Amino acid sequence: MSQNTMNLKVKVWRQKNANAQGAFVTYDVAGISDEMSFLEMMDILNERLITEGGDPVAFDHDCREGICGMCSMYINGKPHGPWQANTTCQLHMRAFKDGETIVIEPWRANSFPIVKDLTVDRSAFDRIIQAGGYISVNTGNAVDGNSLPIEKQNADDAFAAAMCIGCGACVAACKNSSAMLFLSAKVSHLALLPQGAPERKSRVLNMVAQMDKEGFGSCTNTGACEATCPKEISIANIARLNNEYLGASLSAE
Amino acid sequence: MTFKQMFTSSVGKKLVMAFTGIFLVLFLVVHAGLNACIWAMDGGITFNKAAHFMGSFIVPRILEIGLFLGIFLHIIQGYMLTLENRSKRKIGYEVNYSKGSKWYSRSMAILGTILLMFFIIHWKHFWIPSRITGVAEMDLGNGFVVHNLYAVMQDTFQNVWVVLFYVISCIALAYHLAHGFQSAFKTIGVHNKRYHLMINSIGYGFAIIIPLAFAMMPISFYLHWVN
Numbered sequence: 001m002s003q004n005t006m007n008l009k010v011k012v013w014r015q016k017n018a019n020a021q022g023a024f025v026t027y028d029v030a031g032i033s034d035e036m037s038f039l040e041m042m043d044i045l046n047e048r049l050i051t052e053g054g055d056p057v058a059f060d061h062d063c064r065e066g067i068c069g070m071c072s073m074y075i076n077g078k079p080h081g082p083w084q085a086n087t088t089c090q091l092h093m094r095a096f097k098d099g100e101t102i103v104i105e106p107w108r109a110n111s112f113p114i115v116k117d118l119t120v121d122r123s124a125f126d127r128i129i130q131a132g133g134y135i136s137v138n139t140g141n142a143v144d145g146n147s148l149p150i151e152k153q154n155a156d157d158a159f160a161a162a163m164c165i166g167c168g169a170c171v172a173a174c175k176n177s178s179a180m181l182f183l184s185a186k187v188s189h190l191a192l193l194p195q196g197a198p199e200r201k202s203r204v205l206n207m208v209a210q211m212d213k214e215g216f217g218s219c220t221n222t223g224a225c226e227a228t229c230p231k232e233i234s235i236a237n238i239a240r241l242n243n244e245y246l247g248a249s250l251s252a253e
Numbered sequence: 254m255t256f257k258q259m260f261t262s263s264v265g266k267k268l269v270m271a272f273t274g275i276f277l278v279l280f281l282v283v284h285a286g287l288n289a290c291i292w293a294m295d296g297g298i299t300f301n302k303a304a305h306f307m308g309s310f311i312v313p314r315i316l317e318i319g320l321f322l323g324i325f326l327h328i329i330q331g332y333m334l335t336l337e338n339r340s341k342r343k344i345g346y347e348v349n350y351s352k353g354s355k356w357y358s359r360s361m362a363i364l365g366t367i368l369l370m371f372f373i374i375h376w377k378h379f380w381i382p383s384r385i386t387g388v389a390e391m392d393l394g395n396g397f398v399v400h401n402l403y404a405v406m407q408d409t410f411q412n413v414w415v416v417l418f419y420v421i422s423c424i425a426l427a428y429h430l431a432h433g434f435q436s437a438f439k440t441i442g443v444h445n446k447r448y449h450l451m452i453n454s455i456g457y458g459f460a461i462i463i464p465l466a467f468a469m470m471p472i473s474f475y476l477h478w479v480n
Binding site: 024077109111216219245246249250 | 265268337343348353358439
């Protein structure tokens with residue numbers, strides 16, 4: 001298989017720190033193979049910047065195999081770039097054409113403040129999880145996993161919701177900066193399983209309260225989150241969350 | 254948890270929009286149904302009788318108070334939510350993400366504003382004359398005198414600009430319903446795939462049929478399909 005190389009322009013958001021004024025800077029990147037991953041292209045740009053004595057572009061990344069949820073670039077007007085059901089690290093340069101200008105922005109939301117360049121602080125998600133994304137487990141010997149019957153459909157739906165890697169693309173894509181797809185995935189995967197039953201009501205109320213405290217917007221069911229989610233979390237989870245919230249808030253003391 | 258806490262959370266605010274929205278959807282059915290009496294082809298007798306019933310009977314008058322409360326709650330909450338949601342992203346994107354959602358889903362506030370302007374003009378055309386400033390009357394015999402709202406409609410819809418404005422407003426209503434109908438049910442928690450499909454289908458059907466029926470009313474008068 002022959003490799004094609006391309007020359008690109010990369011228009012990146014540069015911002016020194018959380019309080020600095022940011023701006024776009026355009027770089028030329030030459031000799032990029034279409035077999036490279038997007039982050040490898042960024043590595044090449046950064047190596048050049050370091051060699052030239054400049055400041056490399058800061059961006060989040062970790063596993064580079066699409067499962068950790070760390071990478072977070074908003075590429076050409078879509079979180080994680082043009083491919084469907086895909087993380088930035090799994091995006092390859094064959095998605096772009098020779099001579100193209102690629103615009104790279106950080107996740108934009110007040111609740112995700114910029115740390116530097118393309119790196120944003122997503123600890124708001126951690127605090128939402130801490131507010132209720134857990135289950136009670138008795139101490140003592142571990143029970144046999146097979147002793148607890150779970151309906152197949154519920155197990156499948158719970159697993160599909162548990163696919164959420166907490167990357168924040170849903171917030172970045174949403175015109176309201178709403179974290180509802182993330183929250184609904186976290187609430188759903190526990191609400192659908194018997195292990196999640198003890199805290200079922202307090203969980204949804206506490207997690208919604210924490211989400212509001214973090215300053216995310218309200219969901220208006222536009223569907224942008226579902227369309228951009230690298231793990232294809234269904235927007236039906238948001239309706240399930242609403243159902244959980246309505247039931248829990250009506251029956252709460 | 255208090256009811257105040259329940260309805261002022263981000264999910265609760267949407268519940269207010271959904272419940273008032275569904276209530277207004279029901280109102281549209283009643284309004285379209287009653288107005289369809291203009292097509293009885295009897296010079297407006299059926300229509301004026303129906304309008305008289307709605308205006309004089311105690312039950313619809315009480316429901317009318319609920320209707321106004323519902324409309325104002327929907328409008329005020331809608332604007333507040335829009336402003337609040339917009340404030341959540343201080344710095345916008347260079348390239349906006351528009352492929353993942355429908356334009357009308359993202360434009361509910363603009364469509365709603367067109368509808369608000371329509372309501373003000375619509376109230377001025379019909380509701381205010383009927384309730385406050387008075388309209389010409391029609392004698393149906395045996396001393397049964399009713400407001401001749403049919404004649405008011407005939408008169409109002411001779412102006413092509415008024416007809417055009419009503420038709421444009423009906424198109425705005427159609428798109429507002431195309432998103433709002435199904436969104437309201439999702440907000441109140443309908444999540445089963447089976448019901449989703451049903452609600453989406455009914456929602457699109459409703460968004461076509463009801464605004465089309467409304468749009469045909471001024472057109473019918475303007476083109477003298479009814480006399």
